[in-house]
Amino acid sequence: MSELIAKNPQFEAVVRDSFSRQPFMGLIGARMSDLKPGFCELTLERDVKLTQQHGFFHGGLVGSLVDSAAGYAAFSLYPENSTVLTVDMKVNFLNPSDGDVLIARAHVIRPGGKLYHLKGEAFSVKDGEEKLCLTGVFTMMCLLGKSDAVNLGQKTGASS
Amino acid sequence: MSELIAKNPQFEAVVRDSFSRQPFMGLIGARMSDLKPGFCELTLERDVKLTQQHGFFHGGLVGSLVDSAAGYAAFSLYPENSTVLTVDMKVNFLNPSDGDVLIARAHVIRPGGKLYHLKGEAFSVKDGEEKLCLTGVFTMMCLLGKSDAVNLGQKTGASS
Amino acid sequence: MSELIAKNPQFEAVVRDSFSRQPFMGLIGARMSDLKPGFCELTLERDVKLTQQHGFFHGGLVGSLVDSAAGYAAFSLYPENSTVLTVDMKVNFLNPSDGDVLIARAHVIRPGGKLYHLKGEAFSVKDGEEKLCLTGVFTMMCLLGKSDAVNLGQKTGASS
Amino acid sequence: MSELIAKNPQFEAVVRDSFSRQPFMGLIGARMSDLKPGFCELTLERDVKLTQQHGFFHGGLVGSLVDSAAGYAAFSLYPENSTVLTVDMKVNFLNPSDGDVLIARAHVIRPGGKLYHLKGEAFSVKDGEEKLCLTGVFTMMCLLGKSDAVNLGQKTGASS
Numbered sequence: 001m002s003e004l005i006a007k008n009p010q011f012e013a014v015v016r017d018s019f020s021r022q023p024f025m026g027l028i029g030a031r032m033s034d035l036k037p038g039f040c041e042l043t044l045e046r047d048v049k050l051t052q053q054h055g056f057f058h059g060g061l062v063g064s065l066v067d068s069a070a071g072y073a074a075f076s077l078y079p080e081n082s083t084v085l086t087v088d089m090k091v092n093f094l095n096p097s098d099g100d101v102l103i104a105r106a107h108v109i110r111p112g113g114k115l116y117h118l119k120g121e122a123f124s125v126k127d128g129e130e131k132l133c134l135t136g137v138f139t140m141m142c143l144l145g146k147s148d149a150v151n152l153g154q155k156t157g158a159s160s
Numbered sequence: 161m162s163e164l165i166a167k168n169p170q171f172e173a174v175v176r177d178s179f180s181r182q183p184f185m186g187l188i189g190a191r192m193s194d195l196k197p198g199f200c201e202l203t204l205e206r207d208v209k210l211t212q213q214h215g216f217f218h219g220g221l222v223g224s225l226v227d228s229a230a231g232y233a234a235f236s237l238y239p240e241n242s243t244v245l246t247v248d249m250k251v252n253f254l255n256p257s258d259g260d261v262l263i264a265r266a267h268v269i270r271p272g273g274k275l276y277h278l279k280g281e282a283f284s285v286k287d288g289e290e291k292l293c294l295t296g297v298f299t300m301m302c303l304l305g306k307s308d309a310v311n312l313g314q315k316t317g318a319s320s
Numbered sequence: 321m322s323e324l325i326a327k328n329p330q331f332e333a334v335v336r337d338s339f340s341r342q343p344f345m346g347l348i349g350a351r352m353s354d355l356k357p358g359f360c361e362l363t364l365e366r367d368v369k370l371t372q373q374h375g376f377f378h379g380g381l382v383g384s385l386v387d388s389a390a391g392y393a394a395f396s397l398y399p400e401n402s403t404v405l406t407v408d409m410k411v412n413f414l415n416p417s418d419g420d421v422l423i424a425r426a427h428v429i430r431p432g433g434k435l436y437h438l439k440g441e442a443f444s445v446k447d448g449e450e451k452l453c454l455t456g457v458f459t460m461m462c463l464l465g466k467s468d469a470v471n472l473g474q475k476t477g478a479s480s
Numbered sequence: 481m482s483e484l485i486a487k488n489p490q491f492e493a494v495v496r497d498s499f500s501r502q503p504f505m506g507l508i509g510a511r512m513s514d515l516k517p518g519f520c521e522l523t524l525e526r527d528v529k530l531t532q533q534h535g536f537f538h539g540g541l542v543g544s545l546v547d548s549a550a551g552y553a554a555f556s557l558y559p560e561n562s563t564v565l566t567v568d569m570k571v572n573f574l575n576p577s578d579g580d581v582l583i584a585r586a587h588v589i590r591p592g593g594k595l596y597h598l599k600g601e602a603f604s605v606k607d608g609e610e611k612l613c614l615t616g617v618f619t620m621m622c623l624l625g626k627s628d629a630v631n632l633g634q635k636t637g638a639s640s
Contacts, residue, residue, distance in 0.1 A: 022212045027187070049184065058182065059231075060228055061184055063227065063249060083213075088408055088459055089249075090249070091249055091250075092617050117574050135617060137408075137570065148213060151213070254430045269414065279455070295437070343530070344540070373563075373629070381504055381544060383544060383547065403534075407572065408573065410568070411570075
């Protein structure tokens with residue numbers, strides 16, 4: 001992977017601010033454990049409420065965490081006054097996420113004007129060892145001139 | 161879609177029981193609003209805690225809900241004493257989920273011995289109208305001889 | 321699927337002309353058997369040279385044909401002076417393509433400014449009956465202001 | 481990637497023999513330029529008949545070549561008396577394949593009993609430099625007890 005350059009010098013503040021405004025990430029307890037231009041890592045501690053019927057991290061949640069990491073890895077390269085949209089995600093589940101910690105990592109494979117191609121992975125950590133649980137490829141769109149900070153849901157009067 | 165036949169006459173009880181043992185589905189407030197052999201529908205009311213930065217249902221959550229619907233649509237066709245595993249999911253996000261209700265529907269396109277191919281979709285409901293938000297194709301595996309009811313996470317002493 | 325409208329009244333001539341300029345489609349013997357705004361069907365007769373080791377249509381070829389159908393289904397909705405690019409394809413192989421004829425059909429699920437989301441399928445025809453062999457979801461890009469007719473390969477002096 | 485072990489000591493002969501019995505690979509002129517347990521590389525020289533309307537390698541063909549590389553990378557790890565089937569392929573097209581040579585490389589990320597997860601990539605070579613054109617994730621199935629050498633197409637009396 002060649003060195004990727006952030007167009008926006010404030011990228012870290014912008015990305016972390018956006019992440020902090022995602023209530024769903026707060027609900028599950030995810031934190032942004034690393035961020036570099038074109039790279040994002042999210043970390044999640046196991047909690048029973050995040051599990052499926054066998055006690056593992058819920059697969060959909062695992063995909064969800066990697067999707068978020070991919071979105072923010074792309075967003076870190078975007079110019080000012082833009083926001084990010086997932087076009088598609090395609091993932092394989094390789095192993096159950098049976099660890100105590102879940103780590104999602106994503107990096108931009110190819111930046112573009114509108115479209116960013118990313119690789120994303122999830123690792124389950126147990127006894128200090130990482131196991132690859134999910135791998136996939138994501139496409140993210142850069143929406144120029146659309147603020148990431150506008151909460152459209154509030155405008156529609158949607159209930160809490 | 162030709163008529164699909166459930167191998168297990170108790171399929172409805174088995175599937176609904178499994179769903180009820182997924183704490184993550186409880187956390188987000190999803191309910192199984194329909195179930196037929198090879199078909200499953202999950203419904204979710206909007207709540208601010210389920211949203212992303214623009215106030216819409218979080219995209220990862222949308223994918224997650226459809227993945228669960230697909231898993232249970234496949235599981236409804238499985239024989240007794242088996243469980244379900246997502247092999248892969250691949251989805252396109254067509255529209256933001258800006259409604260008050262989110263509906264995920266999945267049906268089996270092709271059942272098999274081990275592998276089940278499914279189509280899954282998510283619809284956002286606003287003012288009584290459904291809008292297609294996500295469409296995708298899923299592969300589910302049938303794990304024979306593995307009980308769906310064993311909570312392996314508890315065995316590992318993982319914390320709550 | 322709601323009625324889709326072609327922006328370019330000459331869409332049929334434009335699409336069929338582009339198809340005729342794809343040497344690879346000529347090599348495999350594909351013909352465009354149907355075309356409507358947002359919909360394309362390609363048909364291919366079985367020939368031993370198109371098969372894999374079991375004598376079926378080669379899987380990669382099947383994917384290839386559906387990808388082309390999807391590309392032209394999208395292209396049929398594009399404005400003048402544009403060309404089409406596959407962003408991603410994701411397909412499940414449901415059955416071997418063991419028929420005498422292979423039919424690929426694709427339609428636009430959601431048109432956009434830059435991105436078009438499509439569903440594509442391949443059917444194997446044997447004794448007059450169609451069997452679904454492949455189903456998938458595709459993302460196509462509309463490249464505005466880029467002529468579909470420019471043969472860039474010739475410029476590079478690449479050999480024939 | 482940890483070291484992968486071939487179950488079949490004759491894997492190289494078995495894989496190369498299977499590849500040689502794929503008429504479609506012969507039609508396009510692909511050759512197997514490398515093979516190791518869990519890894520396969522296919523190479524293809526540019527020829528006008530393999531191109532699309534802009535003179536580049538046809539995108540579907542590029543996907544097709546990587547699918548074949550992925551299939552044989554998986555097959556190299558299979559036990560005797562088995563054959564390989566693509567369950568799904570999901571790929572992003574990153575750059576047009578505008579080079580003189582196309583190289584497809586695939587390796588097994590996770591082997592299994594029935595299912596093998598793979599990563600596949602295509603590179604376009606121009607002036608001696610490789611450019612990544614396609615990246616994707618593949619799922620392959622191991623069909624035990626089914627000979628790879630049976631040509632079922634001949635049985636059906638399909639024409640040549």
